[in-house]
Every structure is written in C-alpha cells, then in structure tokens.
Amino acid sequence: MSDPRVFLAPDEHNAPLTRLLAPLFPRYRVLRALAGEPAHLRAPYRNLILSHDKRLLFLRNQKCACTQTTQFLYAYGNGGQTYAGNVHRANKGLYPARYHWETIKPVLESHSAFLFTFVRDPVARAVSAFRNFFLDQDNIARHKHLGPMQAHGFSAENSPERNFDVFLDYVAHTLAVDPVRCDTHWRLQVDNIALADLSFDLIGRVESFEADIARVFAAIGRPDFPPESLLKQRHNRSRPSDFAATPAQKARIATIFASDYEAFGY
Incomplete structure (x- = not known):
C-alpha cells in the first residue's frame, strides 16, 4: 500500500x-x-x-x-x-x-x-523528533518529509503548536499506511x-x-x-526551546503510541 x-x-x-x-x-x-x-x-x-x-x-x-x-x-x-x-x-x-x-x-x-x-517517554520522544525535523531543521532527512507534511497542513506560517498537531496527524497516518517502513524516528519503539x-x-x-x-x-x-x-559530554542535543506538548496533544500521543506505553510502563 x-x-x-x-x-x-x-x-x-x-x-x-x-x-x-x-x-x-x-x-x-x-x-x-x-x-x-x-x-x-x-x-x-x-x-x-x-x-x-x-x-x-x-x-x-x-x-x-x-x-x-x-x-x-x-x-x-x-x-x-x-x-x-x-x-x-x-x-x-x-x-x-x-x-x-x-x-x-x-x-x-x-x-x-x-x-x-x-x-x-513517548511524549518526550515525539517532541524531540518534531523539534529535530521541523523546528531546529537539523535532520538531514527533513526534506523527505517536508512535502508530505505540507500536504497535511504544515506551514512556516503556523504556530509550533499547530504544526505539532499536523506532525501527530502525519505520524498517525504513516503508521496506518505502513508501520514497518515508517521513519524510525517516530516508528513505534516496540517495533x-x-x-x-x-x-x-x-x-x-x-x-x-x-x-x-x-x-x-x-x-x-x-x-x-x-x-x-x-x-559530561552531550551529543546531538536539541537546541533550547520552551515548546511543550499540550494536554490534548499528550492524550493524542498516548493513543498513537499505546503499544509503547503498555510495553515500557510509561
């Protein structure tokens, strides 16, 4: 598919x-x-x-x-x-x-x-992936996802909160299409x-x-x-940011990554 x-x-x-x-x-x-x-x-x-x-x-x-x-x-x-x-x-x-x-x-x-x-923690992981790809724009694979993300409503004009909603839509959609070939940065951890x-x-x-x-x-x-x-050394750390998931977004993450919550006790 x-x-x-x-x-x-x-x-x-x-x-x-x-x-x-x-x-x-x-x-x-x-x-x-x-x-x-x-x-x-x-x-x-x-x-x-x-x-x-x-x-x-x-x-x-x-x-x-x-x-x-x-x-x-x-x-x-x-x-x-x-x-x-x-x-x-x-x-x-x-x-x-x-x-x-x-x-x-x-x-x-x-x-x-x-x-x-x-x-x-699936919330921290999802936020980290979103920041790496779409806020900090540091991931070399970002360009592969940018077009599909825009098709879901991503825009530089949006607030980070709105774009994170779009990101969660995109993650859920990708997992539904093919959980095996989903990008490993937001693939289920159990997989x-x-x-x-x-x-x-x-x-x-x-x-x-x-x-x-x-x-x-x-x-x-x-x-x-x-x-x-x-x-004491830190590698590949995200840039400082005050961005955080909202309660509604955390609830959405709990649904998308339910298998990870159950397997690892978060």
Missing part, C-alpha cells in the same frame, strides 16, 4: 542497484543479506552495533540516546576518544551492522554479547527494538541514562567506564 502524502523508507534490499553493488561495497552486501530476514526485522538488525571486543551489542532506538550511546561504544574501542563527525557512520573500533552484519549475526544468534537498548523477537539483557531508559549505561558496562566487568569526563 502506498500513499503520496507520507514518506516511507524505500525497500532497497532487492533493488537492482543493491544487487549490482553488493559484491563491491559492504553497505550493499549487508542490504542484500538482510533481504533474507523477515521484513519487520531488517531495520532493527541494521541498527545493531557490536563493541570492538564483541561483548556488548547495542540496538539503536532513534530519539532515545542512540547517538550518546554509540559515542560511548566508539570511545570504549578507541582509547576513550569520541568520534568527531557523525558517529553513526563510524567504522573503527566497533562493528555497525550497516557494514558488518555478517560479524554481528552469529553473536546475536548465540547471545554471546550483552544485548541492550534504550527507550523513552524499533523488535521487542517481540529479541531477548534483551537490559532495556534502559533515557530518563535514567547515566545509571543504566553504568549498569551496561558493569555487566561486562568495566564499572570504571564511561568515565565522568565522557558522561
């Missing part, structure tokens, strides 16, 4: 370009390999990151401290130094599935690494982390991030990591 008023992630796994380039480039080789996995697991599998020593396996859940956590994993494998650019493209001292699925797959299947992820299919050692919360990331490293015998100097 398709609808021009929503943007869905393209299915590149069996595309002609993927088949052509798979023998030459790891990114396309991984896409080709994931074509053999169930459709609802392809995005979660591609969001896995394995630490350099293969003891930690992290599943990125967008808008849930995934940049901060990936930076810590990068620093863990690179002498305590964080990555200067987009850490989600880093490929040194860790194994991102987008390049190394063949390395991660046996680790995942054997559960030989500590598997963890983070979740977040982002494949909750029904994976057995996590820890599902941490953004609201208790420092305590939970300490539990992750303590579980592999590294209670000294991350050091205080790393914990």
